[in-house]
Amino acid sequence: MLTGDTGMDRRRFLKLGASACAIPFASGKLSAKAYGMDPLANLAALAGNDRVLVVIRLDGGNDGLNMVLPLDQYANLAKARANIMIPENKAVKLTAATGLHPALSGLAKLYADGNLRIIQSVGYPNHNQSHFRSTDIWFSASDYNQVLTTGWLGRYLETIYPNYPDGYPSKDFPDPPAVQIGSSLFTLLQGSSVPMGMAVANATSIYSLVPSGYDTAPATPAGHELTFIRQMFTETQKYGESIKKAIGAAANKSGLYPATGNTLADQLKGVARLIAGGLQTKVYVVSLHGFDTHANQVLAADVTTGSHAALLTKLNDAIVAFQDDLRLLGLDNRVMGMTMSEFGRRILSNASLGTDHGTSAPLLVWGAGVSGGLLGNNPAIPDTVTVKDNIPMQYDYRSVYASILKDWLGVSAADLQTVLLKDFPALPIVGSPVLPRVSATMGAELEQNFPNPFRGATTVRYRVSTGMDRVRLRLFDMRGNMVRVVVDGFHAPGTYARTLEAGTLSPGTYFYQLEMGGRTLQRPMEVMR
Secondary structure, three states: OOOOOOOOOHHHHHHHOOOOOEOEEOOOOEEEEEOOOOHHHHHHHHHHOOOEEEEEEEEOOOOHHHOEEEHHHHHHHHHHHOOOOOOHHHOEEOOOOEEEOHHHHHHHHHHHOOOEEEEEEEEOOOOOOOHHHHHHHHHHOOOOOOOOOOOHHHHHHHHHOOOOOOOOOOOOOOOOOEEEEOOOOOHHHEOOOOEOOEEEOOOOEHHHOOOOOOOOOOOOHHHHHHHHHHHHHHHHHHHHHHHHHHHHHOOOOOOOOOOOOOHHHHHHHHHHHHHHOOOOOOEEEEEEEOOOOOOOOOEOOEOOOOHHHHHHHHHHHHHHHHHHHHHHHOOOOOEEEEEEOOOOEEEEEOOOOOEEEOOOEEEEEEOOOEOOEEEOOOOOOOOOOOOOOOOOOOEEHHHHHHHHHHHHOOOOHHHHHHHHOOOOOOOOOEOOOOOOOOOOOOOEEEOOOEOOOEOOEEEEEEEEOOOOEEEEEEEEEOOOOEEEEEEEEEEOOEEEEEEEEOOOOOOEEEEEEEEEOOEEEEEEEEEOO
16 A cells, blocks of 8 residues: 555556566466557557567577577687587578577478578667666667667557557457566566556466455545556456456467477467457567576587577477467467567687677567568678677667568558657568558558569569659668669559669668658668579
8 A cells, every 4th residue: 555645656666566466367377467649540550450579588698699500600600619619510501601509490490481580680889788778778779878768669559559558448449458478567568657568477366456446545646646556456457357358269279389398388378379369469578588698508518408509499499389379270470479689699608618798699580471581691700709709780679670560560650750769771571561551641652572582683563643743763772872763753643563673782681762742661672692
């Protein structure tokens, strides 16, 4: 109970009270906790886009050089980490230059099927190698020297659920915006006033914590906070009923989930059941802990085993089972998953058969809607590596966020600016992007080029719906330099297709932009070797 006249900071209360209430979830192993524009427009946005995002947090800082193996850099890598390096003949080869840790054979199959995108050397400028600060940066989508109290997914969900928690749940929005498996909600889901979701954890029944009626709260600051807390608990109870209904409406179909010993698989198994049960939740967050591998990352007797190999095995088995379940449930086209970790590890190994805090690392995005393949080059390993050497960043982590928000979740350009606070170039990650609608203000639609990635040539299609307007279709490199004018002329209403030859373009990521009437649409494309 709150006392005195100073009240309590709501965010602090919600953070500290994250494990305070719960409901049974998925065979009794998990339990749930909730906290708590134009509504018709929001409903239309949800109805028109039923896509779901699942985020896996690899907690502790994942060693990317032990996960995605730069086989073309092995001569120098052997000088830097001979005591822990995976032998080349043990790698699961994706290409002649790149392989995966032998524990990731299932992910290699997803890659071969075009359902896994590996983005090389993801990080941010002026990398902070503190667990806490770097985690805050990844969760909030901030610059290295900027402190934010909201999360990027929390800000995204506020574009769909304005004024949350007031008025929610409702007939049109009966389910929680996000669900996180864990005892407390990450800053990742923090909105401007309250977290935008529910934490799911082992706890006692929520119903023993939420009385059926309340006395009138006093008209004091503490009383106002008490009213707010009661509102959160009431919404928790309502969302709990929604989750119980979804759990009871579906069952898992895949037989690939490990029976024991894989907490990540257990979490994803519950997520699949919630989605199959009809929950309209847009975002799910799960975690795998233990990646701070300063010591005994490998076993000296067999470097393909050890703590990191055990973690990668859990990651592999969980994702493979989850994707198999989604396929059998008919949901694989609706769900996309991604990994995130606060940092990678150093190039140089240490004397304890481990690795220390580093900077950039590969990031995985998977699902039936992914544009599969490798994005970026293997990190270049110097001939002589010191303890200060790290993996240079190729892609800002916020470009990954921008790509998924824009192309998978259908976030508008205006909302994207609100969510990420700055403009970041999207990457060719999503194979079937949500296309912008033709509008009176733009009067045009730009499709994703096909094929993408491509080698020889690709086709760009676009549609013009207004009268005779000047249309320019131009190609830019990652630095924003224009490298080619594809179209520049006046167009009558209609659908157009233009073939773009790779020609002298260097391999890498480019952006093609359609400009008409002073407005632009833009999409990424990738030229392969």
